[in-house]
Amino acid sequence: MIFSSEYIDHFLERFKNLKVLVIGDLMLDEFLWGKVTRLSPEAPVPVVEVQKYSYFPGGAANVARNLLEFTKEVSILGVIGKDEAGRKLLEILEKFGCNTQGILTVPNRPTTQKTRIFGRQQQVVRVDRETKEPIPEGIKKEVLFYLEKEIASKDLIIIEDYAKGLLDQALIDFILKRAQGKIVAVDPHSNNRLDWKGVTLVKPNKKEAIALAGFPDIHEEDLQKVTEAAMVLRDKWDCTYILVTLGEEGMLLLERDGKTKKISSVCREVFDVSGAGDTAISLFSLALSCGFSGYEAALIANHGAGIVVGKLGTATCSPLELKRSLLSYPDPWFS
Template sequence: MLDQYFWGEVSRISPEAPVPVFDLRDISHSLGGAANVAANLAGLGVRAELCGLVGEDREGEVFLELARRAGLGTRAVVRDGGRPTTVKTRVIAQAQHLLRIDTERRASPTPEIRETLKARLEELLPQVKAVILSDYAKGVLASSGFTSWLIEEARRQGLPVFVDPKGLEWQKYAGATCVTPNRKEFRAILPTMGILEEDLEGGARRLVEKLDLSFMVVTLGPEGMFLYHPEEGSWHFPARAREVYDVSGAGDTAIAALTAFYTAGLPLKEAVSLANLCAGIVVGKMGTRPVFWEELKKALQKGG
């Protein structure tokens, strides 16, 4: 998806209605959704290929140009004339988020578009070392058959699969390496899967068992991150943000960094710790922005 920002100021109330008058000064764009995950990978020096849908519209062109500038592969980005490019427009005045306007179509892709996505994924999977499913409930991963096929195919080729989930149909994520819900998503899924435990460790243990995961990471916002591994136990990593300006995109950064460091061979706890630090860096930025390797190095030199 494309993130669009309207930057400006508010200094008066409209005489027509009790609403603020927004004085538009600038418009900017950045990569959002799964593309923000990929942008974070690129920021950490990882080569990333995008797979998904954009419309045959001006916003789709803007998106593809931003992706190319970020060094992202777009061979598996399909132009779908039956839907608009998903755009989130945020109106920001004096560093305050006033309003968000969404343009999207959430329907599942047509069978023809889905087969095109499958064909491009089949070409890409032998060339990569890990897969991230960033589910924003915009349609591509709505089909449990497609999602299950992708996870099974990736695991058949020995690739770790990390999932940022959405909604309450988690059975389609079965067999993934790791699912990374936030606290709200974690709590919401437990009763739908017949899990009575509400604590982090008990709930995570049951989810790992039911979905045949290798481990689970729960992002806790200002409280950091929680890791559960069936053999090694559980750990809580306190938040490492110094200043918080905007939490949008922090989950994207967390799953990108976790996947990158895990796939590079770092011990799991170290990979989660670094992902937690990366998330703490991006919440100190206004708007959806990726983390960069130099920022991580600087934070490590300062002791996190």
Template sequence: MMNSLIKIIDKFKDRKILVLGDIMLDKYIWGDVSRISPEAPVQVVNVLKETYAPGGAANVANNLASFNSKSFMVGTIGKGDANNILINELKKRKIDVNGIFIDSNRPTIQKVRIIARSQQLLRVDYEKKNYVDANIENKILNFISGKINGIDAVIVSDYAKGVVTKQLMEKLTALCKNKGKMVVVDPKPQHKKFYKNATIITPNHSEAHQMTGFAEEEISDRDIERMGKKLLKDLNSNVLITKGEKGMSLFEKNMAVTHIPTFAKEVYDVTGAGDTVVASLCLALTSGASFKQAAIIANHAAGITVGKIGTSTVNIDELKKSIENG
């Protein structure tokens, strides 16, 4: 098994993946805390540095780039400084930005995290959640139509911030089916109906509960199986439910069910773990992996990323080492 997984990973560098979704800029303000403010009962952070990273769907593209594959980012940004910073961060990582369109009605989404002593103290969000208009939707679809023959698959990274619409998903799914391309979806529960006929969806256990109407307390393997089978039936898609420290559960259209234990050694930060899962899963599937093999690879990748602080990625060497160490 190990050798076959390594051979699959060796093919990642040849893959070309298009990522559609809600593009974000992650900003980190790093500092020290030594006193309480006299103005209010809050900590005072002495800022030491500020760093930036691609977030949301852009972090999926970033993960693909860290695996040495070619990624094409498709979505919207607003105008202003955050726009320029985000585009520069993507270009630094050799991510194609020609499918990013400026939407003057929406800001560039930002997640600003304040961190001191390796602990996140606060997060500030800049965003609007209204759907993109028909003009932007058409630009996105036209761009994807022009790229579809030269890519291996499409990842839809839906954060429910307005880029992924029902009409866009219907047209995208039909286009990919016609061209024989996989559609791998990191979903949001409120858009469940958008994902019908996708190749595979990757909800976490909380999202799976919301998408199926099961109570949050229902977390046994039997409960997970009921949820997975319901999603598979409702959406006609394979399903990979991520369960944090409990690993993952895979539900295939052939009715096979596989529970995979976690490979995480320590969990420091789950930020972006879902992005790592969907990126590595898609790369594995387009590199000849079975759904089970792809899920095992994605589980290893997730186990690495949760051991890092902040929006992080995994590289090929780290992934191979994790698999070799079992």
């Protein structure tokens, strides 16, 4: 498929009118940037002299941030702690224009925060502050009440599972029962073995696909085994699409009718693959919601992910960047 400038403008305009609900584990991503001039006298590790810092939405919140580049009607459901990280995450999402009425505060529960420390443009270490305990019963009732009100008005539901305690099978069944007839896209986690039967799309990365299919992790770099794993998942969950993100190698698309396509990456240079999956599921789901085929949606998502891996940190793709990328590669780029 060849994308013309007019055609790209047309579907980007259609993206703007979609109403999306993102459900999942929320995180705050903190980046500390500094210089390294010496090793610590206490241990053989570099000393990073912090010069600047930045904060971005992470986890399901990063999916919302990606969506907000293309459509302004994005609502999010998740939990945060009554702490500085939660307050900062809420403030950032509201600044981006996200509807945060579905974000619930849980006392005595930390907001998931991931701190990445960089020296000389290289990540030195990552520090995680989180809990994986299930959310309290009282909060679960509030979650169900919010969903009961909101699902009917949405065009698209995206579920982001990071196995941090929000999602369980009862909640998934509740969502799918009320979202019948809508596009439901899922980014699963191999540590939370949920039944996704009935969803439109499941988007694992290759490591998750191998694990969820029950294959040994020695096969993670074997594309044939990744393909077989994706087939197992497609048959297990009877979903319309399985989209496996392959990092700098591109994507693998399986459709319900058996068609399999390997879509090569269009990135020119890879700096950081983190967050590319969030861009991929956002753009693929938006395109499906506008009536694109799975193959067309995957092409669009692949270009968006290719842009993001060329950036450091938790990044997004803008409509202008997506348009330029699509016009720069007139060939379909699949094998």
